[in-house]
Amino acid sequence: MFRGRYAIPAALLASVGIFGLMAFSPSAAQADSTTPTTVASADGGYPYPTQTSPTSTTSPTSSAPSGYGTANITLPESFIAPGQALFDASCASCHGADAAGTSRAPNLQGLGAGTVDFWVSTGRMPLAISSVQAAQKPSRFNRSQTLQIAAFVQSRAPGTGMPVPIVNLSAANLEAGGSLFTLNCAACHTITGAGDALAGGASAPSLHLATPTQIIEAIRSGPGNMPRFSEGNLTPTEVHDIAAYVHGVIQHPDDRGGFGLGGIGPVGEGFVGLLVGVGLLMLVCFWIGERT
Amino acid sequence: MIDSSLRWVDDRLGIAKGGRTFLDKIFPDHWSFMLGEIALYSFVVLLGTGVFLSLYYIPSAHEIVYHGGYLPLQGQKVSEAYATSVGLSFDVKSGLLMRQAHHWSADIFLGSIAVHMARVFFTGAFRKPREFNWIVGVTMLLLGIVNGFLGYSLPDDLVSGTGIRIAYSIIESVPLVGSYLGFFLFGGNYPGNGIIIPRFYLLHVLIVPALIVGLLAAHLGLLVKQKHTQFKGRGKTEHNVVGSPMFPTFMAKTTGFLFMTTAVTFILAGFAQINPIWQFGQYEPFQISYAVQPDWYMGWLDGTLRIMPSWEFVGWGHTIPLEVLLPAVIFPGIIFNIFFAWPFIESRHTRDLAYHNLLDRPRDRPKRTGAGAMMLMLMFMIFAASSTDVMANFFQIRLNSVLWFFRIAVPLIPVITYFVTVKICEEMGGAEGIGKRKRPNVVHRSASGEFSTVPAEARPGDGHEELEAVPVPTFIDMVPADLATGPGIRRVMR
Structure with missing residues (x-):
């Protein structure tokens, strides 16, 4: 029933879908889903x-x-x-x-x-x-x-x-870091730490490759458009908690549920849902229905 | 045994007559007639997975201390709704699969409705006598979008909570009654008194699905009553339907299609992550994450909000926030009114009041096709505008440039699309043999090296052929032998 001439549009649609998946799937670093529940000391003394x-x-x-x-x-x-x-x-x-x-x-x-x-x-x-x-x-x-x-x-x-x-993250509190991150950082860096464009050509960079030292240096010095957080805003302990959360959860998220689709939320999901989901089912229609 | 028990039921309920009509309902075989079934079966998947979710989800804003499988959340105070949603992803067996299947299914459900609606629109299947069914369908689309939003809000995570906040502001932007409406729905000023989650839950699992089920029954009942439309073709007239009967041919196909829809949904649910709420954290009204978008079917509302300049009317002691009212209330209102009224707008324009059971080829109606393409392009452009930040970040362009691009492109490109589509349709109408299956040419090389082409022999579908009307047999086993082995195509009078 599946004749040769339908193989070409089918293959085209499939390749678009696969391309979409690849484009939005997480990088190898993110895909590593070994989830440290407490921050390993190997990176703690970075x-x-x-x-x-x-x-x-x-x-x-x-x-x-x-x-x-x-x-x-x-x-x-x-x-x-x-x-x-x-x-x-x-x-x-x-x-x-x-x-x-x-x-x-x-x-x-x-x-x-x-x-x-x-x-x-x-x-x-x-x-x-x-x-x-x-x-x-x-x-x-x-x-x-x-x-x-x-x-x-x-x-x-x-x-x-x-x-x-x-930086020594061995005593840091992940849960406290999580709330502090949501309150102080997510508004620009996004809740998944993927970063995003801000107004006027500025952007909040992705946090996925930042080291704990760089995170603390950035919080304390406020590079570029980022606000500077002094000790009155965030105590040394709190800064370490945030670094621990970014390192332990943001950079190594519990990514269960399949391909992460880039961690950019419904835009990638809608893309996949329409192209792969509805697209595949339309191909099924095309397969079991008449085409003349 | 089966015979006698069926007879027993028939003696009491008289199902044979109706059942006969139902089993002999003729379905056209063209593939595009099955698009609506994707929506139907996605709805079945939605109901099934939704029942599973409702066994574990607790719709309560009551704060509890989290003790579950997601370690970074251990010991934190979260709402019961969020805790049980995360629990579905971590502690309930196959809960994450079911939750993801439910979410993917919602995306597919609304996507297939859009595709089905486009088929109905471009072929003119909404014309007299089917205007009612068009209106029923558009209403289901509207309810589907509403229910999608309600369901998206239930986990009480940071991203969906932001969506509720936006919805509240949109309600508030309605002049005069806005704040009263908002207070009525939320039980007070935002965020209410923890009342919105239970209310959304009630709407999401009971009221809106019940409305959809009722409308679905009406949609299919009207379909059986009015019989299918069909494309022009061999033996097909305004007064007959050509296709396969419900039993056995179509029933086999459609049951298979139910399984295929379920399979595709669950393949996505198994391999592609959707809405990882545990990474977002629970919603607190004073917290916000950047890069928050709604699901794709709400994206077009978000897009208009994003590109709207910040206009505001202040006078007589009142503020009317035009920057919210126009893009999020007036604009979707206009769009859905056009959807609802389209059959009447068109018949008024064409003065065509005849019955139509044969469908149009889109190219034969350039203006309608152009209008449809314009609407699709408008929807696509504002959907794209809902991801201005993602685009700016991905392509490393200034966010402001992306914004201004969409401010110009959203009104402009759909108009260009209209004229281009109309022109293409008109050109196609004038070209000889376009859309016909092309006969392959066989190239010969003679002994002297000369090349010549000869058209290949005609294939079965190429020539003109009339179908003989075949009466529907009284009993299935009385189908004539030659038909029983044939492709199962029948033709019945309307």
């Missing part, structure tokens, strides 16, 4: 990737600028010289040799190492193109280089700004 040599020389103890969290990384003096070389090569043409800013880019003095770490480690700096919002891209520097640049900028205005936090 800020020191093992491949970097300066780990041994830095001593992660609480340091000068207080008021930004429980524990911060102390960047050693030895970082400043190589950091300055990197800064001169990649940053100084816009931010000025002393990080004091030019007509093209703002003054970085006093922003602190944590702010620099966020912008550089997420690849937003150095800027590829001047636009409404700096684009996220693979970072050009490894962890130790990033911290060296941060140490140099910090050395221009010692004792001010946000240091690089030490």
Whole structure:
């Protein structure tokens, strides 16, 4: 009954449906549905990737600028010289040799190492193109280089700004993080953390690849259009709870129920429901009905 | 045994006569006549899965402490409605499958109604004497959309709660009576006193489905009474129906189709996630998530709301929020009034008051086809406008540019569609042999290398052929032998 000439429209419709599924299905990272119920300590102590040599020389103890969290990384003096070389090569043409800013880019003095770490480690700096919002891209520097640049900028205005936090999520409270996230973050980043476009070319980025350190740095420094949350708004404990929730639930959601369709809600669902659901059933009509 | 028991029933209820008529009801065989059945069987799936859900769902805004399978929610205070909805997804066996099947089925139900409606519209099946059935159908579409929204709201999650908030604002935007209506429905100012979930539940599982079932019976009763329309073709006239009888041919087909509809719904439910409410969290009136859209059949209302400029009328101590009233109350009102009134609008325009049992080819009625294409394009454009943020994010364009694109495109592109469609239809009407099955050409190469083409032999459907009228046999086993082995096509007088 299923003659050859109907195979072509059938195959076309099917391929459109499959394309839709692929386009809206989650990436491999999301599809990994192993759901940590409490945050694994392996990621909890993130800020020191093992491949970097300066780990041994830095001593992660609480340091000068207080008021930004429980524990911060102390960047050693030895970082400043190589950091300055990197800064001169990649940053100084816009931010000025002393990080004091030019007509093209703002003054970085006093922003602190944590702010620099966020912008550089997420690849937003150095800027590829001047636009409404700096684009996220693979970072050009490894962890130790990033911290060296941060140490140099910090050395221009010692004792001010946000240091690089030490993140330990082992004691964090996921449930509290969830409510805080819904209240403070979901209005822009969406409740699934997928991110979305805001007005005027700005957008709230997806949180699916952010590290706990970057999350805390972003909350405390308020990059771009994002509001800055001081300790009066969110205590260090609360910030850690949010980071734990983003890392444990947003980035590793319990994605039962099949393909996630991109986590963008009814737009993808309607697309699949109409094309695959109604489409398949129309093909069935076409199959069992007469066509002349 | 069967014979005697049937006779026993017939002696008391007299079912033989009606049953005979029903079993001999002739169904045209064209595939497009089965689109409405997708809706019918999706409705069956909706009822079945809905009954399952109602066994576990508790429609209450009462706050309880969650202790269930979803760990990030452990120990939090949530409403009973949300807790049991999450419980359906985590703790009830096959609950998530049933919940997803119910939701996918709703999407398919309304999608197939739209497709069925388009078939009826473009072929002119709504003309006299079937205007009533068209109105019944449009009413069911309206009720289906309403019930879809009510059901979407029941889990009390953050996304659907936002939808209820929008619905409340839309009700409030009606001049004079708006706030009274809102207070009446919600039992007070928003969000009411926890009363809206039980009320929506009552409407969703009892009142609206009962209305739909009643209208469905009327829809099918009118179909049997008035008999099917049919396309023009061999042996088909205004005074007969050509097709397969209900028993046995059509019954076998349609039962198979019920299973196919169920199968497709459950394949989607098993493989594609829909509305993962546990990721959204429960609704609190002071919380909001960005990127919230309604289901696709409500998307066109959301689209008009999004592209509307923020106009407002203030005067005599009152504010009329035109930015809500126009796109969310007046516009859908106009659209549905056009739907309801279309048979009468058209007959007034064409002055055609005759009975019609033969269908039009869409291309033979350029203006109607153009109007239909215009409406479909308008619906599609405002549906697309309901995802301005998703588009801006996906294609990395400014949200404002997307918004302005739709503000211009939504009124403009449907008008262009109308003229293009009318032109295409007119051109097709003038072309020779268009729409006919093409006879293949066989290419020959002679010994000297010369090529020539010869049309292939005519296939059975290519030539002109008249069907003989065959009376419906009194008993099935009295079908003549040559018909019993044939394709089962019969022709009866109206």
